[in-house]
Amino acid sequence: MTPELTERYSPLHQAHVDAGASFTDFAGWQMPVRYSSDLAEHHAVRTAAGLFDLSHMAEIRVSGADAAAYLDYALAGKLSAIALFQAKYSLILNAAGGIVDDVVVYRTGESEFLVIANAGNHFPALEALTKRAARFDVTVTDESDDTALIAVQGPNSLTILQATIGLTATDDLGALRYYRAMTGAFTDVPVLIARTGYTGEDGFELYVPINQALALWNALTTAGADHGLVPAGLASRDTLRLEAGMPLYGHELSEATYPAQAGLGRVVNLAKETDFIGRAASEEGPQAGSAVLVGLVSAGKRAGRASYDVYRTADAHTPEGMITSGALSPTLGHPVMMAYVSPSIARLGTEVFVDVRGTRIPATVTALPFYSRKP
Amino acid sequence: MTDQTTLQYTAEHEWVLIEGDTATVGITAYAAEKLGDVVFVELPAVGTGVIAGSIVGEIESTKSVGELFAPVTGTVTATNDGVVDSPELVNSDPFGEGWLIKVTFLELPPLLSHSEYSALTGE
Numbered sequence: 454m455t456p457e458l459t460e461r462y463s464p465l466h467q468a469h470v471d472a473g474a475s476f477t478d479f480a481g482w483q484m485p486v487r488y489s490s491d492l493a494e495h496h497a498v499r500t501a502a503g504l505f506d507l508s509h510m511a512e513i514r515v516s517g518a519d520a521a522a523y524l525d526y527a528l529a530g531k532l533s534a535i536a537l538f539q540a541k542y543s544l545i546l547n548a549a550g551g552i553v554d555d556v557v558v559y560r561t562g563e564s565e566f567l568v569i570a571n572a573g574n575h576f577p578a579l580e581a582l583t584k585r586a587a588r589f590d591v592t593v594t595d596e597s598d599d600t601a602l603i604a605v606q607g608p609n610s611l612t613i614l615q616a617t618i619g620l621t622a623t624d625d626l627g628a629l630r631y632y633r634a635m636t637g638a639f640t641d642v643p644v645l646i647a648r649t650g651y652t653g654e655d656g657f658e659l660y661v662p663i664n665q666a667l668a669l670w671n672a673l674t675t676a677g678a679d680h681g682l683v684p685a686g687l688a689s690r691d692t693l694r695l696e697a698g699m700p701l702y703g704h705e706l707s708e709a710t711y712p713a714q715a716g717l718g719r720v721v722n723l724a725k726e727t728d729f730i731g732r733a734a735s736e737e738g739p740q741a742g743s744a745v746l747v748g749l750v751s752a753g754k755r756a757g758r759a760s761y762d763v764y765r766t767a768d769a770h771t772p773e774g775m776i777t778s779g780a781l782s783p784t785l786g787h788p789v790m791m792a793y794v795s796p797s798i799a800r801l802g803t804e805v806f807v808d809v810r811g812t813r814i815p816a817t818v819t820a821l822p823f824y825s826r827k828p
Numbered sequence: 829m830t831d832q833t834t835l836q837y838t839a840e841h842e843w844v845l846i847e848g849d850t851a852t853v854g855i856t857a858y859a860a861e862k863l864g865d866v867v868f869v870e871l872p873a874v875g876t877g878v879i880a881g882s883i884v885g886e887i888e889s890t891k892s893v894g895e896l897f898a899p900v901t902g903t904v905t906a907t908n909d910g911v912v913d914s915p916e917l918v919n920s921d922p923f924g925e926g927w928l929i930k931v932t933f934l935e936l937p938p939l940l941s942h943s944e945y946s947a948l949t950g951e
Binding site for chain 2: 475486487490491492493495688691692754755756758780781783810
């Protein structure tokens with residue numbers, strides 16, 4: 454099930470080494486965790502722009518006459534309903550209604566889609582998508598090894614892309630809406646340019662063949678030099694997505710989590726006319742009383758971290774929740790956390806207590822996201 | 829700039845400067861780099877008795893939490909208020925302005941030399 458026993462390297466690895474990056478293992482990949490300062494990288498994305506290497510993520514192409522009907526069956530959403538070059542966030546469910554992976558799907562043709570899976574779920578996602586294709590006229594192709602993914606995120610992203618030498622788009626990039634994509638080219642190779650991201654800021658994600666990835670990275674870096682662009686690592690990506698209230702597989706999402714618990718009920722399209730894997734279980738829904746995902750904020754500087762217990766009161770013996778992600782928010786200046794808690798303490802404004810290494814710290818249930826960019 | 833070759837070290841990535849019966853303690857640049865940007869430091873109160881190897885403080889970054897271990901048994905005589913107010917000093921000057929506590933001790937346990945510590949971190 455885990456064919457990779459050796460470390461994997463991004464096609465941009467040498468650029469990261471040259472930029473002084475520290476590396477971390479992410480699903481078997483050696484990826485940049487930070488270049489200099491994760492706080493500086495975080496702030497750069499909120500105020501200017503950050504450049505991310507996301508080449509570890511998996512790209513799975515689905516093509517064939519039945520592609521749209523197949524995805525309606527394989528995924529929780531109604532992918533047949535999306536327009537050409539529209540993007541949609543969706544879920545691969547298991548038969549029990551749990552989450553195999555959360556994905557972004559781009560419609561790249563009338564009968565062609567590109568499914569982006571998490572690096573940590575590359576093989577479970579590929580296996581599920583391949584198995585589910587059996588009775589459809591469709592081809593599922595793993596293009597992950599051939600495709601690099603570079604994200605430019607932050608308010609200056611558009612300006613930077615427009616200033617990048619060699620990068621051309623088929624249409625006006627400025628008119629590209631959020632969660633839409635268009636084709637483009639870098640020098641002479643095709644690039645998919647998508648206005649998507651995982652930071653809570655405006656930004657773009659560029660899918661490029663690996664042999665042109667380094668040249669594109671360098672061209673973006675050059676274009677961004679006058680616009681505050683800095684390379685940004687996975688540490689800042691994590692605090693950015695946490696502030697934006699975005700779930701991370703392995704933290705907020707798992708095979709044992711129902712979408713409804715994670716606040717993703719809307720992603721499961723029960724109005725869809727056709728059957729899909731996980732439909733019956735999703736119609737039943739999670740057991741009454743199942744924990745639900747909430748946001749928590751607290752005062753001070755000490756954040757509850759993943760796996761820390763949440764209590765109803767300062768002296769309760771039995772925990773009624775658990776933190777799944779938490780950090781001192783670089784943008785807001787106070788701790789922000791996501792936690793699964795009993796529905797009876799999930800109401801907005803409820804005061805709860807987080808056990809931070811032996812000290813119970815008061816926290817307040819709050820709406821997600823913690824941070825939204827100004828429109 | 830402190831001469832790092834004159835310092836002693838622990839396997840928990842602390843540096844120790846011995847002056848008479850006082851040990852000044854901080855975390856190494858290697859540890860600070862691994863932690864990432866430090867955003868919160870909690871230190872023991874002056875006068876606290878500490879035992880070598882016990883946890884006496886916390887150093888939190890956006891990503892993780894590091895524990896401060898007492899390298900010697902003794903009494904805390906000073907803490908660095910500057911680093912509590914400006915935790916980023918741990919990253920910017922770990923061997924200088926980023927020092928954490930001073931402890932008086934009766935007996936010095938075995939510590940690592942600079943070359944032994946360098947071998948440990950592979951740097």
